[in-house]
Amino acid sequence: MxxxxxxxxxxxxxxxxxxxxxxxxxxxxxxxxxxxxxxxxxxxxxxxxxxxxxxxxxxxxxxxxxxxxxxxxxxxxxxxxxxxxxxxxxxxxxxxxxxxxxREDVRDVVLFPEGAEHRALADLPPGATVATSSVRRKAQVLRDRPHLQVERVRGLVGNRVERLDQGKKGWSAMILSLAGLRRLGLEHRAEQILSVDEMIPAVxxxxxxxxxxxxxxxxxxxxxxxxHAKTMKELTAERVMLHGLRGRCNSPIAGHCITGPDGQLVLRGMVFTREGAQFVHAQHWGEAGNDPGTLGARVCADLLRQGARELIEGVPR
Known part of the structure; x- marks a missing residue:
């Protein structure tokens, strides 16, 4: 052909x-x-x-x-x-x-206004405002740092960064994806790179x-x-989990699958309330055959047993 x-x-x-x-x-x-x-x-x-x-x-x-x-x-x-x-x-x-x-780098990063003295979320004082477009990021920030404020922001990434620097909104920091910044040539603005344990990625x-x-x-x-076969397997596991959870766009859901050195898939999933105060977590390894769909279904079932459906339904539409 x-x-x-x-x-x-x-x-x-x-x-x-x-x-x-x-x-x-x-x-x-x-x-x-x-x-x-x-x-x-x-x-x-x-x-x-x-x-x-x-x-x-x-x-x-x-x-x-x-x-x-x-x-x-x-x-x-x-x-x-x-x-x-x-x-x-x-x-x-x-x-x-x-x-x-x-797959590109899945990590999220923290930006601060140009000239700011802060270099990490831990440096921010109580009441400081962090801007992000993601309910998943908001839930995880507030889970670990309930003393902060998180404001949802939308628009082109370049425009968001400009608004951060202008200071008109009073934002002390902003969280974006590292891969996205790289595509725009703005990687140098990332002051703090959050590990996948600090901020579990989106599916x-x-x-x-x-x-x-x-x-x-x-x-x-x-x-x-x-x-790319490896990426397809990892993504399949994540999306089977997400489909089973029936998560909506406003559902704080995180999911990350990796392939270990031995070729075994490992999938981690989390579902949060909007403010991150409650959450459920599950992690499983691929079994015989290492089928990504089976792995995604297992993690989904574990999360549902722990009450993920109630958390998802509790988030206002």
């Missing part, structure tokens, strides 16, 4: 998303030099709405319009950050994820997924050459 002559890449119009799309384009050209690529940006509803996404329909709005473009045939593939792909809904009809790129953190139409065999065949 010959490779396509042109692949149109659907993506959000945000700078970080465009950087991800260009990364995919470069890989396509590397594996198929005769295939041209064209990036087709789209401003999604989630990009235009600056309020709480839960009020508009959830973080699936980051992907919905691009998926519709793919279903209509306006683009040939869609590039998504997997942490933005909902875990409580099936994929749109006729679409599949044919490739996952090697799908650091993973770029490439979606195509199920019946588009030439494109799917090319994308299979880009797929």
């Amino acid at each position: 010959s490779n396509p002559e042109l692949i149109r890449i659907g993506t959000r119009a945000a700078p970080m998303a465009l950087a991800q799309a260009e990364q995919v384009a470069e890989l396509i050209r590397k594996h198929s030099p005769d295939t041209a690529t064209k990036i087709v940006p789209c401003k999604t509803q989630a990009d235009l709405w600056q309020g709480d996404l839960a009020r508009l329909g959830g973080k699936g709005l980051f992907t919905k319009e691009i998926d519709h473009m793919l279903q209509r045939g306006s683009v040939d593939i869609a590039v998504h950050c997997m942490k933005d792909v909902p875990g409580d809904k099936p994929l749109p009809e006729g679409l599949i994820f044919a490739a996952y790129l090697p 799908g953190a650091g993973v770029i997924g490439v979606e195509c139409r199920r019946d588009d065999a030439p494109v799917a065949g090319l994308l299979e050459q880009l797929n």
Whole structure:
């Protein structure tokens, strides 16, 4: 089967998303030099709405319009950050994820206003405000440091950093993903890198997924050459857990799967209340066969036995 002559890449119009799309384009050209690529940006509803996404329909709005473009045939593939792909809904009809790129750094980092004397969350005084877009980060910050305030913030990452430096909002710190800062060339702003024990990552953190139409065999065949098997296994375990929990966009859920030196999968999952005061935790290792779906289901079942459903339902929609 010959490779396509042109692949149109659907993506959000945000700078970080465009950087991800260009990364995919470069890989396509590397594996198929005769295939041209064209990036087709789209401003999604989630990009235009600056309020709480839960009020508009959830973080699936980051992907919905691009998926519709793919279903209509306006683009040939869609590039998504997997942490933005909902875990409580099936994929749109006729679409599949044919490739996952090697996972990037999953850690979160703390930024402070330029010229600030603080270098770590532990330096902040009681009542200081930490800005973040994530309910997962908010819950974990308040779990460990209930004396701080956490304010939800949305918008382009570059704009968020500018607002932090301007000081108009009174933010003392901001938490962002390290991988995202790297894509934007802002890694130097990270003052404190939080370990995965200090801040358990989101399900799908650091993973770029490439979606195509199920019946588009030439494109799917090319994308299979880009797929990173290790990342796919780890992501599968995380997303099976998330799907079983039926977590919504406003559910503080964390999940992180790694492959140990012996090749065994290890999945850790947590569910929090919004303020982090209550949480449940489970960690399991892959058994015979090391099936990621089975591992994800085991961790999910353990969390549900501990009361995860009650915690999720207790968070206002």
